Amino acid sequence: MMKKPCKHKGKKVLLVEGKNDCHVVLALCEHFKLPETFGIFECENDDGVLKRLNAMILQPDPPETIGIILDADDSEATGRWQQIQHKIRDHEYIFPDQPDVDGTILEENSDKPTIGVWLMPDNRKPGMLEDFLMEMAETNALDAASQCVDIAKEKDLCTFKSSHLSKAVIHTYLAWQDEPGRPLGQAITAHALKPDTPTATLFVKWLHTLFT
Numbered sequence: 001m002m003k004k005p006c007k008h009k010g011k012k013v014l015l016v017e018g019k020n021d022c023h024v025v026l027a028l029c030e031h032f033k034l035p036e037t038f039g040i041f042e043c044e045n046d047d048g049v050l051k052r053l054n055a056m057i058l059q060p061d062p063p064e065t066i067g068i069i070l071d072a073d074d075s076e077a078t079g080r081w082q083q084i085q086h087k088i089r090d091h092e093y094i095f096p097d098q099p100d101v102d103g104t105i106l107e108e109n110s111d112k113p114t115i116g117v118w119l120m121p122d123n124r125k126p127g128m129l130e131d132f133l134m135e136m137a138e139t140n141a142l143d144a145a146s147q148c149v150d151i152a153k154e155k156d157l158c159t160f161k162s163s164h165l166s167k168a169v170i171h172t173y174l175a176w177q178d179e180p181g182r183p184l185g186q187a188i189t190a191h192a193l194k195p196d197t198p199t200a201t202l203f204v205k206w207l208h209t210l211f212t
Helices: 019-031 046-058 077-087 129-134 139-154 162-175 184-189 198-211
Strands: 012-016 039-042 065-071 104-106 114-120
Touching: 012 019, 012 046, 012 198, 019 039, 019 129, 019 184, 019 198, 046 065, 046 077, 065 077, 065 198, 077 114, 104 198, 114 129, 114 198, 129 162, 129 184, 129 198, 139 162, 162 184
Parallel strands: 012 039, 012 065, 065 114
Antiparallel strands: 104 114
C-alpha cells in the first residue's frame, strides 16, 4: 500500500473531500475486490475538490479519468450538480439535466479527461457520506442511536449543526460497537458497518465502470 494512499497523482484519480471519504472508498474497494486501477486524492473540502478538478482539466498533460465524490449536503443533488456545471462550464462537457442515479460519467470527445461524478448519498437526496453509511448500520441499533441523539437535542445538550445530524447518529451508533469509535473506513473493514447495500453496490459499480 502507498505511504500516502489519499494523495494519489496518477492518470486515473478519484477526488474526495476528506480523509474519511478516502478511507471509506478504500474499505469498499477492498470488500468488493475492485481492481486497483485508480488512486484517491483527498482535497480537504468540497471547494478543494472543484478547484482541483478544474486545475487538472487545464493542465498540459491531464489525467485520463477523474472521478469526484461530493456531498449533496442540505440541498437536493441537483443544486450541487449545477455548482459542478458552473465550475467546469468552459470545458465543453455535455451535462444531462440531472445527475444519473447510478453515478454520472461525462465523456468529452477531444483530449480532455473522462469525468465521473457521485453525489453523496445516492445522487438524488440531500445528505453526505454519513447518510450513505447509515444504510450499512443494523436497523434497530441505528434507530436507538437516533433516539439517543433526539433526547440529547431535547435536553439542549447538543451543539452540532442540524445539517450534521447524520454525523451525530452514525458516530453514536459506532460508539456502541466493538471497538467503540472506530474511524468510518475501519468500521466497514471490521463489519460494524456492513457494505452489501444497494447504494454501496451501485457506487462500486460506478467506480468500476469509470476506471476500467
